[in-house]
Amino acid sequence: xxxxxxCSLTRSAFLLLFLSSSFKPAETEVVKSISDCxxxxxxxxxxxxxxxxxxxxxxxxxxxKPICQTYQDTRTFLTLYDTEERIPVFSAxxxxxxxxxxxRSKNQKxxxxxxxxxxxxAKKPPMAKQASNSDYKNSGYSRGHVCPRSxxxxxxxxxSTFTLTNIVPQVITFNSxxxxxMETCTKCFxxxxxxxxxxxxxxxxxxxxxxxxxxxxxxxxxxxxxxSAFCCYSSDKKAWLASAHWGRNVPEKEKKDKxxxxxxxxxxxxxxxxxxxxxxxxxxxxxxxx
Ligand SMILES: *[C@@H]1O[C@H](CO)[C@@H](O)[C@H](O)[C@H]1NC(C)=O
Numbered sequence: 459x460x461x462x463x464x465c466s467l468t469r470s471a472f473l474l475l476f477l478s479s480s481f482k483p484a485e486t487e488v489v490k491s492i493s494d495c496x497x498x499x500x501x502x503x504x505x506x507x508x509x510x511x512x513x514x515x516x517x518x519x520x521x522x523k524p525i526c527q528t529y530q531d532t533r534t535f536l537t538l539y540d541t542e543e544r545i546p547v548f549s550a551x552x553x554x555x556x557x558x559x560x561x562r563s564k565n566q567k568x569x570x571x572x573x574x575x576x577x578x579x580a581k582k583p584p585m586a587k588q589a590s591n592s593d594y595k596n597s598g599y600s601r602g603h604v605c606p607r608s609x610x611x612x613x614x615x616x617x618s619t620f621t622l623t624n625i626v627p628q629v630i631t632f633n634s635x636x637x638x639x640m641e642t643c644t645k646c647f648x649x650x651x652x653x654x655x656x657x658x659x660x661x662x663x664x665x666x667x668x669x670x671x672x673x674x675x676x677x678x679x680x681x682x683x684x685x686s687a688f689c690c691y692s693s694d695k696k697a698w699l700a701s702a703h704w705g706r707n708v709p710e711k712e713k714k715d716k717x718x719x720x721x722x723x724x725x726x727x728x729x730x731x732x733x734x735x736x737x738x739x740x741x742x743x744x745x746x747x748x
Contacts, residue, residue, distance in 0.1 A: 486569075486621065487526045491516070495526035498536045498550045500662040500689055506740040507666075508731055510547055511538065522547060527605075529618030535605050537623050540669070541587040543679035545626045548666030549605035553648050553688070555659045558613045568601070569621040589622045589678045597674045602628025602684070604665050606641045626667045627680045628707060635710040637684065640703045640718045644688055651699055652690035661690035664741045668730070670707070681707050687726055689742040700742065702726035 489495050492514060496502035504514045516522045516538070525537040527549075535551040568591055594601050604624050610616040628637070644663075652661040663686065670682030685704035692699050702725060703718040710716050723741065730739035 486528045486618075486623075488523050489526045490524075492524045492536070492538070495524060495533065495536045497533070498552050498662075499664075500742045503743045505548065505550070505664055505742075506738065507538075507547060508738045510540075512738075525623055527618050527621065527624065529614050532612075532614050532618075534610060534615040534618040535624075537605070539588070539623045540679075543669045543673075544587070544589040544593070544677055545667055545669065545679050545681060546604045546624060548664050549624050550662070550664045551605050551609055553609050553645075553652070553659070553661040553663050553690075554611050555649075557611045558616075562607070566617070566620050569618075570623075589625065589674075591622070593675050593678045594625075594627065597627060598630075599627035599674065599680065600630045600633045601625045602633045602637070604667060604684075605663075606645075606665070608641060608645055609663060626684070626707075627674050627678055628684065629709050631710040632684075632705060632707055635714075636705055636716040636718045640686065640705070644686065644701075644703070647701075648688060648690060651692050651694070652688075653693055654691055655693045657693070661688050662742065663688045667707075683707060683729075685726060685730065687723060687741050689723070704729060 487495075492499075492504040492511070493502070496504070499505070504511060506512055510517060510522055516524065521540060521542050523539045523541055525539050526533055527535045527537055535549055537549045538547040539545075540547050570588065570590060601622070602625060603619055604626060605619050607616045607619045610619055648661040648663075649659055652659055654660040665686040666684070667681035668683040668685070669679045672680045674680060683704055683706055685702065687700065687702040689698065689700040691697075700723050702721045702723050704721070704726065705718045726741070727739040
């Protein structure tokens with residue numbers, strides 16, 4: 459995928475200023491299974507994540523909750539949330555032509571999720587199973603989007619990415635450095651090459667975090683690694699296009715141009731696989747691998 463490199467990059471400052479710690483609840487839905495919110499997945503087929511999600515089944519259903527992210531009655535993307543580590547396993551979105559660009563608000567409200575994540579366990583105080591703003595406050599980590607705001611096509615969908623169930627503690631310089639460059643570059647690539655048979659932009663993106671061994675305030679896992687992959691059909695090239703990236707959640711020297719390497723899906727599957735079975739991870743099915 460050499461054309462990927464041609465995608466031009468602008469390095470814009472990405473230090474989100476969180477002037478407000480207030481929140482309003484998202485009108486979002488914890489669904490029973492991933493298949494209740496499958497429109498954001500290629501062929502409506504759930505990814506395979508070793509030890510977490512196999513053959514469309516969540517192995518530990520008390521711990522991992524599928525969330526159909528919804529904002530103003532519109533379903534926007536899908537998250538599988540780990541209520542023990544209090545970070546997403548992944549978020550998945552269908553990428554289309556941006557209809558309402560721009561408009562990042564400096565005092566964007568952070569949302570927290572509905573009570574229904576807690577229903578199984580009514581005795582716990584509200585929000586016990588998910589991260590809260592106070593977990594991130596003064597932590598030295600940024601609230602890193604898993605599904606990027608910039609991949610959502612409308613302001614409604616963009617706003618819906620500002621939910622703590624779509625967020626991980628991300629090292630600030632990684633977030634505003636190589637990770638943001640990768641997000642920008644992948645978006646630009648998809649806009650150029652991911653045109654379906656009707657000439658419309660269409661791509662599928664799955665982004666996730668690998669839990670690490672440290673926590674914020676003993677509650678929120680600080681992921682060791684973040685990863686992202688997309689897949690689309692290009693009618694121009696009459697081929698499936700896909701690529702993957704990952705980066706360790708560690709500090710980067712500011713002003714130093716660090717880029718995440720473009721990898722194949724198989725390389726990512728190997729990275730996410732278990733030692734026993736290197737390729738038991740799978741994000742997109744039934745697609746000839748480029
Ligand atoms: C998105 O959020 C901003 C900031 O909170 C708000 O001003 C705007 O009205 C919201 N837009 C939509 C479409 O909900």
